Amino acid sequence: MAWAKNILRVNLTKGTCTNEPLNMEWADKYLGQRGLATKYFVEEVDPKVDPLSPDNKLIMTTGPLTGTSASTAGRYSVVTKGALTGAIACSNSGGFFGNEMKNAGYDMIIFEGKAKTPVYLFIDDDDARLLDAGEIWGKSVWDTEDWIKEHHQDPMIRVASIGVSGEKGVLFACVVNDYHRAAGRSGVGTVMGSKNLKAVAIRGTKGVQVKDYKRFMEATAAAKKVLAENAVTGEGLPAYGTQVLMNVINETGALPTRNHQTVQFEGAHAISAEAMVEPRKSDGKPNLVRNGACFGCTIACGRISSIDRTHYTVAERPQYQIASGGLEYEAAWALGAATGVDDLDALTFANFICNEQGYDPISFGATVAAAMEMYETGVIDDKVTGGIELKFGNERALTELAELCGRGEGFGAEIGLGSRRLCEKYGHPELSMAVKSQEFPAYDSRGIQGMGLTYATSNRGACHLRSYTVASEVLGIPEKTDPHSTEGKAGLVKAFQDATAAFDSSGTCIFTSFAWTLEDVAPQVDAACEGEWTAEKLLEVGERVWNLERQFNNAAGFTAKDDNLPARLLKDAAKVGPAKGLTNQLDKMLPEYYELRGWTSDGVPTNETLNRLSL
Amino acid sequence: MKVELKLYASLSRFLPPGAVDHKAMVEVPEGTTPIQLIDDMKLPRESCFLVLVNGVFVPPEERNTREMHEGDALAIWPPIAGG
Numbered sequence: 208m209a210w211a212k213n214i215l216r217v218n219l220t221k222g223t224c225t226n227e228p229l230n231m232e233w234a235d236k237y238l239g240q241r242g243l244a245t246k247y248f249v250e251e252v253d254p255k256v257d258p259l260s261p262d263n264k265l266i267m268t269t270g271p272l273t274g275t276s277a278s279t280a281g282r283y284s285v286v287t288k289g290a291l292t293g294a295i296a297c298s299n300s301g302g303f304f305g306n307e308m309k310n311a312g313y314d315m316i317i318f319e320g321k322a323k324t325p326v327y328l329f330i331d332d333d334d335a336r337l338l339d340a341g342e343i344w345g346k347s348v349w350d351t352e353d354w355i356k357e358h359h360q361d362p363m364i365r366v367a368s369i370g371v372s373g374e375k376g377v378l379f380a381c382v383v384n385d386y387h388r389a390a391g392r393s394g395v396g397t398v399m400g401s402k403n404l405k406a407v408a409i410r411g412t413k414g415v416q417v418k419d420y421k422r423f424m425e426a427t428a429a430a431k432k433v434l435a436e437n438a439v440t441g442e443g444l445p446a447y448g449t450q451v452l453m454n455v456i457n458e459t460g461a462l463p464t465r466n467h468q469t470v471q472f473e474g475a476h477a478i479s480a481e482a483m484v485e486p487r488k489s490d491g492k493p494n495l496v497r498n499g500a501c502f503g504c505t506i507a508c509g510r511i512s513s514i515d516r517t518h519y520t521v522a523e524r525p526q527y528q529i530a531s532g533g534l535e536y537e538a539a540w541a542l543g544a545a546t547g548v549d550d551l552d553a554l555t556f557a558n559f560i561c562n563e564q565g566y567d568p569i570s571f572g573a574t575v576a577a578a579m580e581m582y583e584t585g586v587i588d589d590k591v592t593g594g595i596e597l598k599f600g601n602e603r604a605l606t607e608l609a610e611l612c613g614r615g616e617g618f619g620a621e622i623g624l625g626s627r628r629l630c631e632k633y634g635h636p637e638l639s640m641a642v643k644s645q646e647f648p649a650y651d652s653r654g655i656q657g658m659g660l661t662y663a664t665s666n667r668g669a670c671h672l673r674s675y676t677v678a679s680e681v682l683g684i685p686e687k688t689d690p691h692s693t694e695g696k697a698g699l700v701k702a703f704q705d706a707t708a709a710f711d712s713s714g715t716c717i718f719t720s721f722a723w724t725l726e727d728v729a730p731q732v733d734a735a736c737e738g739e740w741t742a743e744k745l746l747e748v749g750e751r752v753w754n755l756e757r758q759f760n761n762a763a764g765f766t767a768k769d770d771n772l773p774a775r776l777l778k779d780a781a782k783v784g785p786a787k788g789l790t791n792q793l794d795k796m797l798p799e800y801y802e803l804r805g806w807t808s809d810g811v812p813t814n815e816t817l818n819r820l821s822l
Numbered sequence: 823m824k825v826e827l828k829l830y831a832s833l834s835r836f837l838p839p840g841a842v843d844h845k846a847m848v849e850v851p852e853g854t855t856p857i858q859l860i861d862d863m864k865l866p867r868e869s870c871f872l873v874l875v876n877g878v879f880v881p882p883e884e885r886n887t888r889e890m891h892e893g894d895a896l897a898i899w900p901p902i903a904g905g
Contacts, residue, residue, distance in 0.1 A: 219823050452902070459879075
């Protein structure tokens, strides 16, 4: 129950689609989505595989609650070996695609091999077929989704696809569904493109069964009440979205600015949630048109935005004079504070392009920031950039590069390498603000110490969605800790990592965790799924998943040396704000973290730990 | 003395006239505490969740004793999150 108990295996080399039963023994140990798909992936794929070779696999995966009436239960993930990172990748997305996939009767779709020519997978419940994508190869995500719906004469089809950036090998390409929701990080879209797989289009009408309907309705209703009555999930996120963080993080002196050269941005207010709801001087309309919700979500944090029609980015281009997916905090930071650009319309345009052409705005903005530093210090010049004056704060450079990167052209193609490869190419690897080749999101770990450990140990490279200690260190959820102290942070990071892995394996959104604990999730899973599911068991699943991902990365060649931060964060103290004088004290946290994890001092899970977790 | 008051998100509506970018300079007696200013501005105490003086969090138990000084910045948010 809850699980469809059905996997679709798509061999792109042979052109076959076959069903196989879900391994229920594994489902009991790994639950679903991130956990269960990772189990399948590590069992089937050589950790040393080249991410872009046909031998890499890519799994689209739902959780047991996906497609049910639980709040936020529309999630799916894409699991593969990341093109950007070479590490295990699991990128999670909302929207409506995950629900459609589950309602078509699939827990996961495993893609293997490589198609000879571009194809897309079309699923109409039990009917799964690979179809020729010749007409949509070279099209954007938006045009691809439109074309598929028109071609099949069904506007209810849900589509997940790659844009031109994913076809052209931009290493941080996403898989985008429902026009502007994305499995965004680590280059999962690049892997999809390497397989000549343009899109997955699904119509699902079979419904999702749960174990105990009455108890499930009671559990989900109680959990929705918790979300509604919580000030964050019931009021703050729907009204202001994640962007409400911009001024908070700036005030606390942890807003990485101009490639992490400093920690406060003078233009933060101009690109914040508050600015998004204020009337523009030009036309009197605000950037924010409305909020938006993914399938089944009772929070509705999404932003739907428009750009001033007289703005240089869209004045001559009516196709962008629309209401579409607006800035979330991480994107606003990467496109804005990281590059020193404070033009809200320019950032919104760049964000539209990221959605349209399917690439990660975090890695893009952070890589542009690194390139800007190289340009301003004379490492690269106009010849390299193709004449683009790549100075911090130049909004026209940002938007031009967004379009070039989306098409994989000119210096945009070099930006598509990501900051680690780009900075190495020009002899300055120290300017890449990344861990395991993935760029940092929007929190400077000099001002939020726990985030340094979070980034250093994240299994998919620098990421805030693996252990969001910002919640505790800055926002006071579930309880306030001192962001400048390292004390207790090893335990805090481990607790967040394990709980997050459990949420990510359930089919619900991690944003519920601002109000829910695993005590709120467990009754929903228990009423939906076979077996007995308690908060303790879910936490054990999370810890098992974390260690499984770690084992894969270790086997792929990562070592404790990769659990590190750029020297800038470890040696160059913050120059301003409350964290002035501080560096990140990773060395004080990492040994304790390894010990709490039950790993050796080299970061390897001990046999005792593996036995305890049945790994 | 003058301190800078910054109110964000749903607390923005309590900003005094003339505030720019959600900030306003306000005249208060020397040694004013965050709670005194919160009450003076008629801010609902239960909505003042994140209270920062010069960017540093002031715990609820210190908000009535932590004295502010000339030029300090008091920034306040209701419960919020993101990511």
